[in-house]
Amino acid sequence: MTILDIDERQLQVAAVEVTAQSIIFDMADGRRIEAPLWWYPRLQAASAQQRAAWTILPFGDAVGWEEIDEYISAKALIIGGAAPGAVPPAQAAE
Numbered sequence: 001m002t003i004l005d006i007d008e009r010q011l012q013v014a015a016v017e018v019t020a021q022s023i024i025f026d027m028a029d030g031r032r033i034e035a036p037l038w039w040y041p042r043l044q045a046a047s048a049q050q051r052a053a054w055t056i057l058p059f060g061d062a063v064g065w066e067e068i069d070e071y072i073s074a075k076a077l078i079i080g081g082a083a084p085g086a087v088p089p090a091q092a093a094e
Contacts, residue, residue, distance in 0.1 A: 011061035011074040018043065018051040025063065025074055033074065038089055039082035042070045 012028035023040060025033045037044045043051060046068045054063050062073040075081075 011078075013056050013060060013063055013074055016054045016056075016063050018054075023072070023077070025077055027074065028060075033077045035077045035080070035082075039086045040070060040072060041083060041086055042068045043072075046070075 010027075010029060013025050014028045015026040017024040017026070018037065021037055022034050023037055023043065027033060043065060046065065050065065050067050053067055054065050056062075057064050057071070061075065062071055064071045073081075
């Protein structure tokens with residue numbers, strides 16, 4: 001059996017894009033990692049200006065939006081880590 005081991009050097013974020021539906025991390029090695037925006041309710045509720053005010057955190061493997069107190073690691077996007085309280089759109093419509 002093989003187990004995926006993520007090397008921390010593979011987690012370096014180069015840039016971030018937040019669209020109406022997604023959050024996308026452009027990684028230093030050329031990959032793009034995308035997750036649905038509903039996974040992160042605070043980011044989803046933020047204004048376009050707040051969403052654009054991201055910074056790469058000191059170790060380079062996570063991004064923060066200080067004004068809305070949201071911090072997302074590259075590893076969370078890779079393994080599918082939705083924030084607590086995240087509700088899928090179909091479920092939220094019920």
